[in-house]
Amino acid sequence: MNLFYHLGSLFLRFLRDCGGIFIFFWQSLLATFSRPFRARLFIKHMEFIGVKSWLVVSLTALFSGMVTAYQVHHALVKFGGQSVLGGVVALTLTRELGPVLTAIMVVARAGSAITAELGSMRITEQIDALKMMAVNPIQYLITPRLWAGVITVPLLTAMANLIGIAGGYVVGVMVLGIDHGIFMARMEDMVELQDIMSGIYKSIFFGAFLVSVCGYKGYYASGGAEGVGRATTEAVVISSVGILIFDYILTTLFF
Amino acid sequence: MITIKNLKKSFNGFQVLRGVNLVIPEGKTTFIMGQSGTGKSVLLKHLVGLLSPDEGEIWFENRDLTKLSEKEWQEVRKKIGYLFQEGALFDSMTVGENVAFPLIEHAKLPEKEIEREVDELLSAVGLLEAKDKYPSELSGGMRKRAALARTLALHPQVILFDEPTTGLDPILQRSIFDLIMEVKNHFNLTCVIISHDVPLALHYTDQIAFLHEGVIVQIGSPEEIKNSNHPFVRNFLDSALIDGAKEVSHEG
Numbered sequence: 381m382n383l384f385y386h387l388g389s390l391f392l393r394f395l396r397d398c399g400g401i402f403i404f405f406w407q408s409l410l411a412t413f414s415r416p417f418r419a420r421l422f423i424k425h426m427e428f429i430g431v432k433s434w435l436v437v438s439l440t441a442l443f444s445g446m447v448t449a450y451q452v453h454h455a456l457v458k459f460g461g462q463s464v465l466g467g468v469v470a471l472t473l474t475r476e477l478g479p480v481l482t483a484i485m486v487v488a489r490a491g492s493a494i495t496a497e498l499g500s501m502r503i504t505e506q507i508d509a510l511k512m513m514a515v516n517p518i519q520y521l522i523t524p525r526l527w528a529g530v531i532t533v534p535l536l537t538a539m540a541n542l543i544g545i546a547g548g549y550v551v552g553v554m555v556l557g558i559d560h561g562i563f564m565a566r567m568e569d570m571v572e573l574q575d576i577m578s579g580i581y582k583s584i585f586f587g588a589f590l591v592s593v594c595g596y597k598g599y600y601a602s603g604g605a606e607g608v609g610r611a612t613t614e615a616v617v618i619s620s621v622g623i624l625i626f627d628y629i630l631t632t633l634f635f
Numbered sequence: 636m637i638t639i640k641n642l643k644k645s646f647n648g649f650q651v652l653r654g655v656n657l658v659i660p661e662g663k664t665t666f667i668m669g670q671s672g673t674g675k676s677v678l679l680k681h682l683v684g685l686l687s688p689d690e691g692e693i694w695f696e697n698r699d700l701t702k703l704s705e706k707e708w709q710e711v712r713k714k715i716g717y718l719f720q721e722g723a724l725f726d727s728m729t730v731g732e733n734v735a736f737p738l739i740e741h742a743k744l745p746e747k748e749i750e751r752e753v754d755e756l757l758s759a760v761g762l763l764e765a766k767d768k769y770p771s772e773l774s775g776g777m778r779k780r781a782a783l784a785r786t787l788a789l790h791p792q793v794i795l796f797d798e799p800t801t802g803l804d805p806i807l808q809r810s811i812f813d814l815i816m817e818v819k820n821h822f823n824l825t826c827v828i829i830s831h832d833v834p835l836a837l838h839y840t841d842q843i844a845f846l847h848e849g850v851i852v853q854i855g856s857p858e859e860i861k862n863s864n865h866p867f868v869r870n871f872l873d874s875a876l877i878d879g880a881k882e883v884s885h886e887g
Contacts, residue, residue, distance in 0.1 A: 509725070513737040
């Protein structure tokens with residue numbers, strides 16, 4: 381009985397969170413069209429979510445590209461197909477690893493900070509204070525972050541693709557001895573614009589998703605400092621797992 | 636004038652407000668008193684739309700506030716200010732930026748004019764020297780004064796104070812109330828104050844309302860309240876009033 385009760389309440393909580401996050405996203409999106417437009421905040425959040433994430437995303441992409449080249453080479457060499465290494469590494473990065481790893485690193489670096497900041501504003505009544513000054517808190521706090529996420533995550537993804545491929549090139553050509561010309565030619569043969577764009581489209585979705593989840597969890601945090609900590613953990617877990625689940629669903633359906 | 640009619644509110648099946656009726660007269664100071672956890676802050680938050688009631692009406696300027704949309708509330712909130720218990724200052728902004736915030740959002744004034752108004756407001760609460768400090772660098776009393784300056788920026792007609800002196804020493808409590816009365820008279824405000832401080836309430840206010848078990852059990856002038864025979868009010872007053880405090884109240 382207890383097990384059913386526990387599972388049921390978990391399921392209800394899951395449904396409530398799903399609905400809440402979607403409504404929150406929708407409200408933030410609609411608030412885009414109400415004045416005043418918050419260009420300065422938008423640029424500030426672009427810097428925080430985008431510019432300040434470049435290093436962590438670059439390092440992740442570089443080493444992922446390098447290790448992918450090693451592992452793929454290990455598999456290809458078994459049937460003498462190592463000449464396609466460049467193409468396989470580029471496809472893996474542009475279609476999957478680039479967008480997914482970038483989004484997860486942005487969750488870890490910027491998403492958690494968004495939840496913690498909003499959560500702390502909530503428990504110190506700063507969000508209510510915004511309301512009391514006749515300012516729509518969602519339009520002020522969330523909408524600029526939402527657009528900053530939607531714009532910067534794909535840009536970071538494009539950068540991650542490039543750096544990851546460079547990492548793969550270093551390992552493939554300089555360490556494993558694949559010919560430069562073959563590496564580049566196979567990459568050009570195998571990777572089409574559509575492959576790159578599918579990753580970029582997914583990253584646009586991930587940008588909106590991670591800001592919605594992290595924003596929602598912080599905005600509705602309760603229970604003091606402990607509550608903010610809990611909200612931050614939940615935001616990071618839901619965003620990261622959600623990105624992987626949606627990656628699978630989007631890839632199956634559209635790409 | 637604000638008129639509250641039969642206001643009811645429950646949380647998770649527990650009824651906090653069981654039918655509150657209260658008239659808050661214009662230009663006067665009304666104290667709401669009662670034990671901790673009886674729903675005084677809940678009542679106050681209904682007046683600014685931070686909570687919506689299960690039942691009942693709140694009338695202000697010929698409109699029932701309980702029927703307003705969020706957009707309509709935004710207009711009302713420019714007229715009804717709310718001073719949070721801990722001030723709720725934006726901790727990422729300096730005191731000056733905090734006070735300027737509502738002006739930048741709504742007043743559409745040139746930058747110089749906003750600067751001048753911020754200085755004026757901070758002078759009114761005696762905090763001009765702390766203009767460039769962050770809230771974390773201020774004492775509790777200074778934070779409350781800064782929050783008051785920010786609330787005054789939009790020139791509200793009514794200000795609701797949620798325990799404005801909690802956590803302050805008696806001298807600071809007195810100075811905060813003196814300040815509230817000063818700005819009340821200067822800006823011709825209607826003030827609603829939640830407080831546990833009976834001597835100060837008897838000294839400063841025009842009317843006192845006692846909230847007990849979800850309803851207003853007594854409302855009246857300080858003189859009427861002092862002579863109350865209601866068992867709860869009597870008990871509350873007797874517990875709070877010591878001889879010295881009574882003398883303070885007689886001065887008023």
